[in-house]
């Protein structure tokens with residue numbers, strides 16, 4: 215699969231100065247799967263902000279030297295980025311830092327603002343000057359504008375939320391406070407915890423809390439604002455329950471790390487269940503079940519358990535490919551899937567293989583993986599996908615593309631199987647999506663739920679997706695669809711602009 219993840223955010227605060235940059239580094243390291251284009255950390259040392267941001271993986275950007283240059287502080291915020299709005303330039307690295315009339319602010323954002331184009335246009339007409347082409351700066355601008363009339367930074371954040379539509383999990387730092395926000399639909403995850411030495415930390419996923427030795431306390435509710443001042447945690451819920459909860463179902467299928475727990479459901483268990491459902495819906499006669507590393511592995515295990523076909527290791531992933539990997543000269547023509555994945559011939563040769571992956575986008579990567587297994591001697595390859603076919607683009611912080619790039623939009627299942635070279639192909643039925651997260655039914659009905667909510671949450675084919683966004687599969691968008699959805703929509707050439 216070749217969908218890129220979105221972004222990961224991290225924040226930490228304590229009463230007294232400590233190695234906040236070091237803690238943020240470990241937190242971001244655990245969130246690396248959510249974004250590999252760039253990363254950054256901003257440390258707050260008694261109101262003085264120091265930062266380091268650059269393009270690359272956390273391990274590439276932060277050396278022992280760069281970390282040592284960041285001072286101790288009682289707060290830090292960090293970000294790993296895959297840009298879903300705005301290009302991959304240093305300018306767009308986060309956290310974004312702003313100096314405004316009432317102080318300083320650093321902001322890290324996961325998600326996409328679906329009304330960003332309109333907001334930016336209005337702000338520019340009112341005299342705003344933007345330094346980046348990402349939608350995060352729009353949020354920063356609106357918060358700082360609201361700060362002029364608000365009594366506190368958290369009041370300004372709350373006022374800003376009235377303007378924003380779409381997906382935003384935010385970690386925001388002022389001179390004195392750390393503020394975490396989950397949008398009223400709760401598209402993207404955000405949770406917080408506490409370490410033994412009294413630090414409060416917030417992160418996109420619970421795996422980052424584990425990485426710094428923090429005990430998970432809970433997920434933020436959709437619409438909740440949490441304010442940390444180093445000693446107290448204050449929860450504000452004026453935006454909670456205003457909109458139906460719509461956590462991205464694809465977090466469970468692909469984006470999140472399997473050892474994370476989101477809104478009460480283990481990602482690992484959700485993937486196992488996807489494999490079990492798939493085995494029932496699209497059975498295959500085979501000798502071995504193989505998962506595509508990493509996000510296909512858990513579903514493959516579930517498929518194996520439910521079908522009785524032995525699970526085996528058939529593909530190995532090269533884990534050490536960083537951003538600096540290049541394909542020089544002659545080797546540029548080589549298939550890059552071969553650099554990332556290698557087939558285990560001893561497991562595969564002469565066997566009928568069920569190959570489980572999390573999704574198919576254009577089909578190119580799937581075709582290459584099927585070819586790898588054929589060359590390793592697989593007799594038959596039955597591809598099984600632990601998500602339904604992608605039929606619609608995503609506007610909430612991922613790069614699931616326009617329909618012309620989605621193979622399922624223009625080809626039947628049989629045609630797609632033929633194109634990727636598989637003997638058969640089966641997808642998770644859309645009706646199975648609600649089953650993945652059945653453990654969370656209680657929390658779903660608690661978030662503006664009840665029968666009415668469940669009826670609203672029914673997808674176009676009647677499947678029960680109450681509480682979850684499944685729009686890229688069923689086209690049932692929780693917000694108005696933006697008119698201009700290009701990743702580079704704020705980076706027009708002169709010839710495209712009306713001057």
Ligand code: SF4
Pocket residue numbers: 401462463464465607608609610611612614683684685686687
């Ligand atoms: Fe997630 Fe798909 Fe909804 Fe985007 S459209 S938020 S990827 S479920």
